[in-house]
Amino acid sequence: MSILAFWVLFLAFVGAFALQVATRVRLIAAAPNTFSVDHFPFRIKRFLLDVVLQRRTIRERPVAGLMHALVFWGFVAFGGYTSIEFMSGLAIVDLTRTPWFYGYRVALTPFAAAVLVGIVYLLIRRAFVRPIGLGDHVSIESIIIALFIVTLMTTFLLTFRLEEGTLTERINWWTHMMVILAFMALIPASKHFHLVLSPVTVLLKSPELGNLPNLDFEKEQVGLETVKDLGSKMRLDAFTCVECGRCQVNCPAWGAGKELNPKAIILQTKDALLAGTIERKLGEVYSEKVLWQCTTCGACENQCPVGIEHLPILIGARRGLVSNGDAPAYLGAMYNNLERRSNIWGLGYDQRTKFVQSAGLETFDPAKHDVLVWLGCAGSFDADFQKSLRSLFAILRAKAVRFGVLAKERCNGDPAKRTGNEYMFQELANGNIEDLRAAGVKKILTSCPHCVKTIGADYAKFGYQVEIVHSSVFVEELLRRDGASTGDGVGAPRDIVTFHDPCYLGRYAGTVDEPRDLLTRFGADIREPERNRDNPYCCGAGGGLLFADKEEEPGSRISDVRFNQLQATGANTVVTACPFCSIMLKGAQASAQADTQFVDLMTFVNGKLTKANA
Ligand code: SF4
Numbered sequence: 001m002s003i004l005a006f007w008v009l010f011l012a013f014v015g016a017f018a019l020q021v022a023t024r025v026r027l028i029a030a031a032p033n034t035f036s037v038d039h040f041p042f043r044i045k046r047f048l049l050d051v052v053l054q055r056r057t058i059r060e061r062p063v064a065g066l067m068h069a070l071v072f073w074g075f076v077a078f079g080g081y082t083s084i085e086f087m088s089g090l091a092i093v094d095l096t097r098t099p100w101f102y103g104y105r106v107a108l109t110p111f112a113a114a115v116l117v118g119i120v121y122l123l124i125r126r127a128f129v130r131p132i133g134l135g136d137h138v139s140i141e142s143i144i145i146a147l148f149i150v151t152l153m154t155t156f157l158l159t160f161r162l163e164e165g166t167l168t169e170r171i172n173w174w175t176h177m178m179v180i181l182a183f184m185a186l187i188p189a190s191k192h193f194h195l196v197l198s199p200v201t202v203l204l205k206s207p208e209l210g211n212l213p214n215l216d217f218e219k220e221q222v223g224l225e226t227v228k229d230l231g232s233k234m235r236l237d238a239f240t241c242v243e244c245g246r247c248q249v250n251c252p253a254w255g256a257g258k259e260l261n262p263k264a265i266i267l268q269t270k271d272a273l274l275a276g277t278i279e280r281k282l283g284e285v286y287s288e289k290v291l292w293q294c295t296t297c298g299a300c301e302n303q304c305p306v307g308i309e310h311l312p313i314l315i316g317a318r319r320g321l322v323s324n325g326d327a328p329a330y331l332g333a334m335y336n337n338l339e340r341r342s343n344i345w346g347l348g349y350d351q352r353t354k355f356v357q358s359a360g361l362e363t364f365d366p367a368k369h370d371v372l373v374w375l376g377c378a379g380s381f382d383a384d385f386q387k388s389l390r391s392l393f394a395i396l397r398a399k400a401v402r403f404g405v406l407a408k409e410r411c412n413g414d415p416a417k418r419t420g421n422e423y424m425f426q427e428l429a430n431g432n433i434e435d436l437r438a439a440g441v442k443k444i445l446t447s448c449p450h451c452v453k454t455i456g457a458d459y460a461k462f463g464y465q466v467e468i469v470h471s472s473v474f475v476e477e478l479l480r481r482d483g484a485s486t487g488d489g490v491g492a493p494r495d496i497v498t499f500h501d502p503c504y505l506g507r508y509a510g511t512v513d514e515p516r517d518l519l520t521r522f523g524a525d526i527r528e529p530e531r532n533r534d535n536p537y538c539c540g541a542g543g544g545l546l547f548a549d550k551e552e553e554p555g556s557r558i559s560d561v562r563f564n565q566l567q568a569t570g571a572n573t574v575v576t577a578c579p580f581c582s583i584m585l586k587g588a589q590a591s592a593q594a595d596t597q598f599v600d601l602m603t604f605v606n607g608k609l610t611k612a613n614a
């Protein structure tokens, strides 16, 4: 009788689980396929680190992350126990009386204790501490799930104290099994569905941060316009979100008081999918205004512990808006500049030529030169950044590096790509690729982190593979080999500086040590700011926001928030390594009327080298 009752309950709860899962699977299966398993060894390695070892979960929130890891590892360890108990309860096969099963149960006791510690900590944190990223209301569902887990572990531990076949033992067994069934029926509609989906989502996450596959215009692809256009990985992401708020608290736009909240973007995607309103415009689902507030800094998807990618959604929706002529006016002006003059400021090409001549630069020739220096829009036209490039050229010449530049460059296309103007990006990219190929370039050196990402990763999607390095990496290696230093002895006064990691260098390229190695090699004492290395706080320039009308921005300016963080280090000198960070942060400094000094990394290094050699 009890076996029959258990079968009925089992089928009812598993049925409820399966129905909910089927709805979500149908929605994912109906989407344009955006799943990929390229670079499989890399994906497996990341899976082991982020799922099995819970690296990303622990990294940002070490205590809460470790507690979560204890619960996760406990769940994995209990998998076999739960299956065996179910098979026994359903009278399929009874392995519960074997000696090895007893040994397995004993081995599970430390796991049960660890799960209890972890879940009680997380319960207190969620119910009473309530960090801002978890939302402003206590989630009843989370409390129920946490109490379920406490019950599961307690009933498991009680099995060692209760005599088999007694009424208490039976009640204990039924409680344990019913909680598992109820848990199962509850999870698909809750954020705990990540228990099932996150291993798959992590495995399917692109190896490239901010991966934006090219649109194929021959297939009339125009980007994401409606809910129907959301790809399969985007839909999987929406159902995987665990609502931890890591993306939210790391988002510079949200941090500066703007409406954009990457967590809300994912949850709105989920709601729109489940509502079945597939023809609804994404500009309405998220609001157009919010979509233009993203700097594309990548913090959200880099911090997400369950493999969610926000940028394909945000930029995909921007592409949809641009294709309908719905880009903001400031972007219209920038696109116009790119179209007419192939640079973001719309300046005449003679200005680049003047700089090239005055800096004594040769046109690249593979027979004469080892490396091509890519100037970028800032290097070609921004007088301030040209000082930095002159420093780079001086270092290269001092170390006998043979380098040249292209006779003509277009913008690499980053501002068009990240703002969703894919057509313009492809025009610029294809033109540059043609010129780079024709020039026989094998290695590119640039001081612009956006050029590193775009030429290195986005151009590769056209089949153009080239080695591209940021000047900090190139010069650090050059000077390390050479053993160059200030020549000052031990105890010499050190410059107190802070280094602002550009998002496209620290986070996207993972270049965090080389700039610091250069600074310390040349006598700097680095005061690290809040948010640094591979999780910097953005300067606010990316994603086309360099061109936005600052007076119309809601909340604070992202650059002001970052400038305050840099000032709080107490260092009077800020070292930068990206032309756009430099422009934004100097703007913030001017508004704050602060006397902070800015120096570009190459200028700092060259100044020290020149002094040491004098
Ligand atoms: S990319 Fe950066 S600015 Fe954009 S949503 Fe993510 S964290 Fe926010």
Ligand code: SF4
Residues within 6 Å of the ligand: 240, 241, 242, 243, 244, 245, 246, 247, 248, 262, 263, 266, 300, 303, 304, 305, 306, 308
């Ligand atoms: S998208 Fe990722 S980081 Fe953001 S709330 Fe969801 S699970 Fe957390």
